[in-house]
Amino acid sequence: xxxxxxxxxxxxxxxxxxxxxxxxxxxxxxxxxxxxxxxxxxxxxxxxxxxxxxxxxxxxxxxxxxxxxxxxxxxxxxxxxx
Numbered sequence: 866x867x868x869x870x871x872x873x874x875x876x877x878x879x880x881x882x883x884x885x886x887x888x889x890x891x892x893x894x895x896x897x898x899x900x901x902x903x904x905x906x907x908x909x910x911x912x913x914x915x916x917x918x919x920x921x922x923x924x925x926x927x928x929x930x931x932x933x934x935x936x937x938x939x940x941x942x943x944x945x946x947x
Contacts, residue, residue, distance in 0.1 A: 897938045899926075909936075 873882055900923070903909040909925045916923040926936045 897924075899936045899938050902936045 874880065875882060901912065903912070906925070913923045913925055924938050926938050
């Protein structure tokens, strides 16, 4: 919903209105590399913690079979935010 000039606050939610939306940020997609598959979430979390502490971005990805296998995944290149 857009408002007419002169309105500074949304009548419905009482939030300050801005003159225009900020530009959308475009993030570059990065390749992910599977490092290892673990049989328990706990083991995967320990390995992920080690990588994070040493400056490696890592996430844990569960399989589609009820979370039986937990893959530790790292970025091939650091993500670029923007």
